[in-house]
Amino acid sequence: MPAVYASVDLGGTNIKCLLATEDGSVLGSQSVPTQSHEGPRKVLDRMAALVGELCRQTQSRPQAMGIAVPGLVDRNRGLTKFLPNLPTQWRDVPVRDILAPKVGCPVYLLNDVRTATLGELCFGHGRTAGTMAFFALGTGIGGGVAVDGRLRLGPLGAAGELGHQTILPDGPRCGCGNQGCLETLASGPAIAAEGIRLMHSGLAPKLYELVEGDASRVTTKELAQAAAAGDANVKDAIVRAARYLGIGVANVVVVLHPELVVLGGGVAQIGELLFETVRQTVRQRVGMFPTDNVAILPSALGDNAGALGGIALAMKGGLLEEDSGFGVRGSEIGD
Secondary structure: OOOEEEEEEEOOOEEEEEEEEOOOOEEEEEEEEOOHHHOHHHHHHHHHHHHHHHHHHHOOOOOOEEEEEOOEEEOOOOEEEEOOOOHHHHOOEOHHHHHHHHHOOOEEEEEHHHHHHHHHHHHOHHHHOOOEEEEEEOOOEEEEEEEOOEEEOOOOOOOOOHHHOEOOOOOOEOOOOOEOEHHHHHOHHHHHHHHHHHHHOOOOHHHHHHHOOOHHHOOHHHHHHHHHHOOHHHHHHHHHHHHHHHHHHHHHHHHHOOOEEEEEOHHHHHOHHHHHHHHHHHHHHOOOOOOOOOEEEEOOOHHHHHHHHHHHHHHOOOOOOOOOEEEOOHHHOOO
C-alpha cells in the first residue's frame, strides 16, 4: 500500500482531518467542532482523537502529519506564535511536542493559507505552473506565493499576505492596523456589508426578498443570487469589489509575472461575474507586458486545499530551504 499521511486544518469553528496517500488520493476525512474556548490543550486532544479515529476507520497509520494553522508559527520548533482569532491567541504552544507522541508520527506546522497554496501547488492547478499566486477570499483575504515551483515563506512564514497590500491609501481601517487593505474592500464581510446597506436603503429589493429582510442572512452567496435575479445595485457592488481585487491581482502580476493566479475561498464562489471582472481589470491595469498567458482560475481543490496542503507538508517533512522557500514542485511529489 502507498505511504499514508495525515493532515489537520485548524479553524476557529471546525477541525478538519484528512488521511491521504502521496498522490493525493483521500482515504478518509472527518471534522469536529473546534470548541476553542476550552483552550489549546483540549483542542489538541480533540485533534489527536480525530486522527486516531480516522486511522481506525481506514486501518492505516500515517508516516507524518501536517497542520494548517490560522496565524503565525515557529516552523523549526513546532510552536504556534500568534493565532489572532482563537482564545489566548495560542502564544508559544508546543503543538509538535504535544501531538507527535499522541499520533505516533512527526508533526509539522504551517500557516493555513500558505498551506492551501501548497495544496494547490502540489495537487491542483499549480502542478503545471512554475510561478503562481493564491488568494484565499473569505472572512479575510489571505494569500501565498510560489516562485519557480517553490513556496515562498520568508523568515517568519508570513510572505504572501496578499490581502494586506494597500489598495486605497485613505481607505477603511484594517484589523492589521493599516488603512485601505484589499481585505477591507473585497473580503466576504466587506461585500456583504455593502449589500446590507443597499438593502436597508431600499436599493436591493431582490436581496430583501431572498433573506426576508434579515440582514444576518446576507452573505456573498445571497448577493450573487440577488445580482443574477436583477438587483443592479448589488451587481454593481460585486463588480466594484471585484475591481479592487483585480487591482490587487494586477499588482502581484506586475511584480511576479506568474503563469497562474488562483482565487479560492467562499467569495470566489460568486463565480463568473467576479472572475471576468478581475481578468478585465488585470488586462486594463498591467501595461508593461501582455497578460494573455496569465491564467486566473478558481481553486481546483475547493475546501480541500488546506487539508491537501497539509498532506504535502507532511510528505516533505516540513523541511526548510536555505532561502526560506519550500521546494514543492508538483513533479517532485512522491520523489
